[in-house]
Amino acid sequence: MPGLTLRRAKIGAFIQDWGPPTLTLAALVVAWEAVSKIFSVPIWLFPAPSEIAAAVFERGSNLYFHFGITLYETICGFVLAILLGVPLAVSVTHSRVLSNTIYPLILVTQSVPKVAFAPILLIWFGYGDLPKIIVAFLVAFFPIVVDTATGLRSPAPQALDLARQLSASQFQIYTKIRFPSALPHFFSGLKVAITLAVIGAVIGEFVGSESGLGFLVIESTSHFKTPLAFGAMALLALMSMVLFGIVVAIERITCPWYGRDH
Amino acid sequence: MGIAPSTTATAADVEADHRDIATNRVIIQAVNVSKVYQSSDGEKITALTSLNLEVSENEFLVIVGPSGCGKSTLLKLIVGLLPVTDGTIYFHGQPVRGPRTDVGMVFQEPVLLPWRTVRQNVLFPIEILRRKDRDYVEESDRLLTLVGLSGFQDKMPYELSGGMQQRAAICRALIHDPTVLIMDEPFGALDAMTRDEMGAELLRIWQHRRKTVIFVTHSIREAVWLADRVVVMTARPAKIADIIKIEFERPRTDKMQFLPQFGRYVEEIGDIVAGRRAKGLLCQD
Numbered sequence: 380m381p382g383l384t385l386r387r388a389k390i391g392a393f394i395q396d397w398g399p400p401t402l403t404l405a406a407l408v409v410a411w412e413a414v415s416k417i418f419s420v421p422i423w424l425f426p427a428p429s430e431i432a433a434a435v436f437e438r439g440s441n442l443y444f445h446f447g448i449t450l451y452e453t454i455c456g457f458v459l460a461i462l463l464g465v466p467l468a469v470s471v472t473h474s475r476v477l478s479n480t481i482y483p484l485i486l487v488t489q490s491v492p493k494v495a496f497a498p499i500l501l502i503w504f505g506y507g508d509l510p511k512i513i514v515a516f517l518v519a520f521f522p523i524v525v526d527t528a529t530g531l532r533s534p535a536p537q538a539l540d541l542a543r544q545l546s547a548s549q550f551q552i553y554t555k556i557r558f559p560s561a562l563p564h565f566f567s568g569l570k571v572a573i574t575l576a577v578i579g580a581v582i583g584e585f586v587g588s589e590s591g592l593g594f595l596v597i598e599s600t601s602h603f604k605t606p607l608a609f610g611a612m613a614l615l616a617l618m619s620m621v622l623f624g625i626v627v628a629i630e631r632i633t634c635p636w637y638g639r640d641h
Numbered sequence: 642m643g644i645a646p647s648t649t650a651t652a653a654d655v656e657a658d659h660r661d662i663a664t665n666r667v668i669i670q671a672v673n674v675s676k677v678y679q680s681s682d683g684e685k686i687t688a689l690t691s692l693n694l695e696v697s698e699n700e701f702l703v704i705v706g707p708s709g710c711g712k713s714t715l716l717k718l719i720v721g722l723l724p725v726t727d728g729t730i731y732f733h734g735q736p737v738r739g740p741r742t743d744v745g746m747v748f749q750e751p752v753l754l755p756w757r758t759v760r761q762n763v764l765f766p767i768e769i770l771r772r773k774d775r776d777y778v779e780e781s782d783r784l785l786t787l788v789g790l791s792g793f794q795d796k797m798p799y800e801l802s803g804g805m806q807q808r809a810a811i812c813r814a815l816i817h818d819p820t821v822l823i824m825d826e827p828f829g830a831l832d833a834m835t836r837d838e839m840g841a842e843l844l845r846i847w848q849h850r851r852k853t854v855i856f857v858t859h860s861i862r863e864a865v866w867l868a869d870r871v872v873v874m875t876a877r878p879a880k881i882a883d884i885i886k887i888e889f890e891r892p893r894t895d896k897m898q899f900l901p902q903f904g905r906y907v908e909e910i911g912d913i914v915a916g917r918r919a920k921g922l923l924c925q926d
Contacts, residue, residue: 537748540722544740545769545817555768559756636755636797 426606431613434606446614448591452508452580453622456515457573463516464523465565469553471524472531489521493579497586511583511591518579519572523565530564531557563637566630573626577619592618668820668853669696669719673728676714688714689879691728694872696821696853703856703864705914706874706882712857715879716823719855720744733820741821742770745814745852749826751806753798753813759785760794763812770817777816784812787846804835808842815850824856828863836860837895840867844893861914865906866898873913883913 408428414420415427422430435442467485470477493514500510534556542552584593592611599607630637676689688711696702704712717723719730721737730737745766753762763781785791788808798806807827814822827843828836840863847854858864864871865887873882887906889897897903 535750535752537750537752538754540717540748541746541752541765542769544720544722544742544744544746545766546740546742547769551769555765556754559754562756634756636799 423603423605426609430606431609434604435610435613438607438610442595442610442614445590445592445595445611446618448508449577449580449584449593449615450618452511452583452591453515453573453576453618455508455512456517456579457519457576459512459516460519460523460572460576461569464520464568465527468524468527468531468561471528472557485521485524488517493517494582494586497582500583501587506587506589510586511580511588514583515576515579518582519576522571522575523568526564526568526571527561530561533564534560559634562634563630566626566634569626569630570623573622574619577615577622581615666697667695668698668700668733669694669855670731670734671695671715671719671728672731674715674718674725674730675727676711676718676723677726689718692879692881694881696855698820699851699853701847701854701856701867701869702872703858703868703870704872704874705858705861705864705910706879707876707914708859710874710876711879712874713825715874716825716855716857720746720821720823742817743820745817745819745822747807747810747814747822747824747827749829751798751803751810753806753809755798758795758797759790759801759809762798762809763816765813766817772817781812781816784815785809787849788812788842804831804839807831807839811843811846815846815852819852821853821855824854826857826859829859836863841895843867848892861907861910862898864910865903866893871906871910873910875916885910885913 412427412429415425415430420427426434467481471481472478496517497510497514500513504510504513538556538560539552542556547555580591581593581596584591585597588594592615595611596608599605599611671692671694674689674692674694675687678686678688680686692715704715706712714723718725719732719737721730721732721740725737732741753759754765757765760778760781763784764777767777782791782794785794788811790805790808790812793801793805793809798809801809807830811827814824824843828839831839844867856864856867868887871885871887873885874880875882885906889900889903
């Protein structure tokens with residue numbers, strides 16, 4: 380039966396794609412566990428995976444709370460970066476004057492180390508979520524602007540000539556050619572931006588906060604609760620990967636054609 | 642078929658042929674057209690100087706010449722994508738002052754929009770022009786059938802071969818029923834066999850949908866086979882070296898390529914391109 384063979388082939392491909400990385404990860408965890416048990420590494424120095432898991436479960440719902448806070452800050456910063464980054468990319472593409480005005484400013488904000496800037500944000504905006512959202516925004520913003528601007532400039536000159544020949548309005552040129560062409564570049568920017576946004580939120584929390592996974596790392600290490608710090612880090616990595624995965628999934632749905640014709 | 646007498650158009654000829662515009666035979670007329678570019682370092686580059694040319698209604702005009710001789714510039718001037726520096730281009734007797742929407746364009750690359758299906762690509766000009774006067778979906782299907790792409794309407798461009806993509810691009814150029822079809826080395830990116838096939842195809846489409854065609858190519862054989870007249874251009878600053886009238890009957894067949902006269906045309910044009918024959922230049926200056 381062809382249907383069955385197809386399904387078997389699909390399962391085969393799935394195993395081929397996901398088998399090796401899963402096995403590698405599992406083997407690493409087992410080896411880590413074994414090494415820490417055999418050499419009895421002190422728990423405060425380098426906890427075994429089982430000890431980390433125990434610490435995570437012990438904290439329980441409180442961890443979800445911190446997870447939620449960091450996630451909230453990350454997403455707010457990220458969305459803000461899109462909302463401001465895309466119009467900026469359009470204006471940079473649209474006019475040379477604006478490009479010459481805005482690009483240096485963007486470069487300046489990007490050249491200032493965000494870690495150095497975070498304490499100042501703390502003075503301005505206090506201990507709440509806002510400074511973290513701003514740091515997340517600041518780091519996520521740059522790749523979105525740069526990549527979207529590149530994307531908006533990516534259409535073939537002939538495609539633009541074709542539209543101009545038909546007396547297309549600027550609005551039509553953007554909606555029918557420039558924006559769709561820019562999508563793959565926009566998503567490359569988003570992929571970099573989302574992982575950076577998580578880091579930005581954590582930096583914000585490091586500088587001064589009462590909640591979030593970044594705060595948890597600082598708090599637990601100061602009390603030598605190393606397993607909990609590792610747990611928080613694992614959750615941060617998980618958050619980053621899941622968010623990244625979501626962006627990739629949206630990219631596949633929005634531009635399935637990309638990379639097929641080149 | 643309204644074909645103008647094959648002369649290198651001098652200013653005097655152009656003057657005399659103003660009558661033809663009135664009778665609607667000459668569709669495009671370039672009078673003393675010059676184009677000067679300003680390069681980034683402020684240097685002035687002359688792309689075209691005092692060029693005179695006229696194209697008749699339903700004529701198949703082919704332009705040949707060395708790379709960078711301003712052929713593409715000339716096309717852009719004709720369709721109004723670039724302003725002329727000097728002189729005037731008349732389109733249906735009116736000076737060209739901006740993009741002409743009654744023109745269809747085909748480039749060397751198909752430039753289909755990769756996120757649109759073949760049909761959506763063909764319908765692109767209709768969307769831009771916001772035309773609703775007839776059922777263009779049906780028209781797009783008719784055109785796609787004409788070029789042998791029936792059944793591919795809902796495919797994505799990447800699912801088509803280069804030759805098929807270029808056929809779809811030709812449909813897109815024809816969908817809004819333009820009076821003039823501009824083709825800038827349309828088969829240049831295709832392999833030799835597909836190229837011959839596409840030439841035959843284009844002639845067949847042209848028999849069905851009579852249009853004025855202005856076709857740029859590097860291939861002299863292609864030019865002789867397709868053209869009513871071949872315009873030979875010289876390198877920068879571009880000038881028309883000569884215009885050769887091709888006296889083969891229509892419809893053209895593959896066999897014509899083996900006629901002695903075909904070889905003579907190819908040789909003559911080759912000589913003019915290489916500068917071995919200066920009669921056109923003498924005629925113009």
